[in-house]
Amino acid sequence: MSGYEILSLHEIEPVPYHAREGEKLLTVDRLLDYRAAGVNAWLGDPGERLVPEHSEDTDEELYVVVAGRATFTVDGTNLDAPAGTLVHVTAGENRTAVAEEPGTIVLAVGATPGEAHPASGWTSWVVADALRREGRVEDGRRAMAAMLERNPGSWQASYNVACYEALAGNADAAFEHLTQAVRIDAEAVRQLAAEDSDFETLRADPRWQEVAG
Amino acid sequence: MNHAHVDELERIEMDEGFVWRPVRRRFGIRAFGVNAYTPREAGTQVVEDHTESQLQHEEIYLVLRGCARFTVGDDEHELGPGQLVFVRDPQLRRSAVALTADTAVLALGGKPGEAFTPSAWEWYFQAYELPTDDGIELLRRGLEELGERGPFYYHLACLEARAGRLEDAKTHLDRALELEPRLAENAAIDDDLKEVR
Numbered sequence: 001m002s003g004y005e006i007l008s009l010h011e012i013e014p015v016p017y018h019a020r021e022g023e024k025l026l027t028v029d030r031l032l033d034y035r036a037a038g039v040n041a042w043l044g045d046p047g048e049r050l051v052p053e054h055s056e057d058t059d060e061e062l063y064v065v066v067a068g069r070a071t072f073t074v075d076g077t078n079l080d081a082p083a084g085t086l087v088h089v090t091a092g093e094n095r096t097a098v099a100e101e102p103g104t105i106v107l108a109v110g111a112t113p114g115e116a117h118p119a120s121g122w123t124s125w126v127v128a129d130a131l132r133r134e135g136r137v138e139d140g141r142r143a144m145a146a147m148l149e150r151n152p153g154s155w156q157a158s159y160n161v162a163c164y165e166a167l168a169g170n171a172d173a174a175f176e177h178l179t180q181a182v183r184i185d186a187e188a189v190r191q192l193a194a195e196d197s198d199f200e201t202l203r204a205d206p207r208w209q210e211v212a213g
Numbered sequence: 214m215n216h217a218h219v220d221e222l223e224r225i226e227m228d229e230g231f232v233w234r235p236v237r238r239r240f241g242i243r244a245f246g247v248n249a250y251t252p253r254e255a256g257t258q259v260v261e262d263h264t265e266s267q268l269q270h271e272e273i274y275l276v277l278r279g280c281a282r283f284t285v286g287d288d289e290h291e292l293g294p295g296q297l298v299f300v301r302d303p304q305l306r307r308s309a310v311a312l313t314a315d316t317a318v319l320a321l322g323g324k325p326g327e328a329f330t331p332s333a334w335e336w337y338f339q340a341y342e343l344p345t346d347d348g349i350e351l352l353r354r355g356l357e358e359l360g361e362r363g364p365f366y367y368h369l370a371c372l373e374a375r376a377g378r379l380e381d382a383k384t385h386l387d388r389a390l391e392l393e394p395r396l397a398e399n400a401a402i403d404d405d406l407k408e409v410r
Contacts, residue, residue: 002301003285003300003301003302003304004285004286004288004298004299004300004301004302004305004307005298005299005301006290006296006297006298006299007296007297007298007299008295008296008297009275009295009296009297010295032273032299032301034271034273034299035271035325035326036245036270036271036321036322036323036324036325036329037244037245037321037329039321059244060242060243060244062236062240062242062245062247064277066275066277066294066295067294067295072214072216074214075214077214079214079216081216083277083278084218084219084220084277084278084317085216085218085219086216086217086218086219086222086236086240086249087216088214088215088216088240088242089214093214095214107275107319109245109321110244111244111323111329112244113243113244113328113329114243114244114328115244115328116325116326116327116328117244117245117323117325
């Protein structure tokens with residue numbers, strides 16, 4: 001691995017975020033394996049949503065308009081943001097942004113004050129989810145497995161690999177990864193797993209109660 | 214929500230030719246390092262020649278506008294708007310010269326696996342650009358905010374020596390060297406400290 005890398009935001013293949021209109025993610029930290037904070041970008045044309053409407057539990061976020069122009073809405077207040085604008089949003093504030101010019105790019109940087117940034121694998125999950133919606137479940141599984149290999153301590157990575165193994169009908173592998181996720185954060189995993197449809201095929205298995213019940 | 218355009222950020226002109234535009238401090242960000250830099254004019258530095266050996270930060274430099282020639286190790290790259298260089302290796306020397314006067318570069322940094330804490334340089338960079346007494350006051354505020362750190366005491370000693378407060382300077386230099394013995398190397402050759410050594 002080289003000591004440095006060059007990347008152009010304009011050349012990153014955008015990943016559709018869930019099945020929503022607009023909301024195209026440029027998975028910067030995943031491509032660079034940047035670990036000190038979450039760093040990604042959103043790409044959109046006029047009228048398309050850039051930043052999904054959401055609030056953060058503990059992260060503070062800085063959005064930077066790198067190209068084009070965007071309208072931010074934070075807790076009901078609108079902001080016209082041409083290229084070069086920096087917008088700081090704290091945890092709990094409801095935020096979203098819409099593109100106003102073709103090829104608008106907004107960089108998003110986020111982390112929790114006072115905590116080491118965890119490798120959650122969120123961007124790998126977005127990529128895997130997009131592949132899955134294209135019917136490429138095996139490619140999605142490989143994307144998550146690669147993320148797990150880089151970040152074996154991430155419960156999210158183990159959890160999501162378990163999802164893909166379950167979808168592929170590999171119950172043994174799914175339980176193995178789900179068990180690992182539970183070892184790292186039992187409360188978070190059991191709460192998510194309880195209603196996760198990816199695990200439908202596992203719920204009748206006697207191991208389900210032991211691991212995720 | 215708090216916001217600013219990069220041109221609205223404070224301008225702190227550094228001797229090396231670049232203009233530091235504090236972002237982290239402007240917004241009170243505590244979770245990651247972030248700042249912007251612009252050049253005084255085309256052809257001057259926009260990213261200081263440095264390594265991250267001390268802080269062990271991995272850094273991203275993103276060109277927001279204009280064009281800059283980055284030197285990373287022995288390599289050179291001309292980067293335009295939307296292009297970035299990610300310097301993973303803290304030991305690698307890196308710098309950039311602006312090729313156009315309107316160049317602006319955003320820098321992000323932090324140490325993987327550790328909670329971010331602001332660096333003392335954000336205080337002492339600016340302290341030298343202020344009238345000496347104001348610089349001393351700024352460093353004292355930094356000490357209150359971040360707690361005892363060798364570089365704060367070291368640069369406090371330098372500014373106090375400039376102001377002729379040699380006893381204070383000696384006390385603070387001693388404390389700096391107690392906290393960070395490596396600073397003795399700088400202290401031995403620092404013109405500011407010649408009357409204190």
